Amino acid sequence: MQRDPERVRQDVLNGIISxxxxxxxxxVVLTEEGVDWDATTELLSEG
Incomplete structure (x- = not known):
């Protein structure tokens, strides 16, 4: 869970991960517009 969210988003866009x-x-929480930074921050703070 220490990977840059933008890189994770690129992996999703490239079909590398779902x-x-x-x-x-x-x-990393994604929407059609990109990274949902609020939801991602919240999720990472829970972990």
């Missing part, structure tokens, strides 16, 4: 894996494994 949005579910981004959330579950990296704590």
């Amino acid at each position: 949005p579910t894996k981004a959330r579950n494994d990296y704590g």
Whole structure:
């Protein structure tokens, strides 16, 4: 969960990982517009 959220987003866009894996494994919450920074920060603070 220490990976840069923008890099995780790029991996999702490139089909390397799924949005579910981004959330579950990296704590990055994505929307159609990009990284949901508030939700990502909240999720990472819980972990």
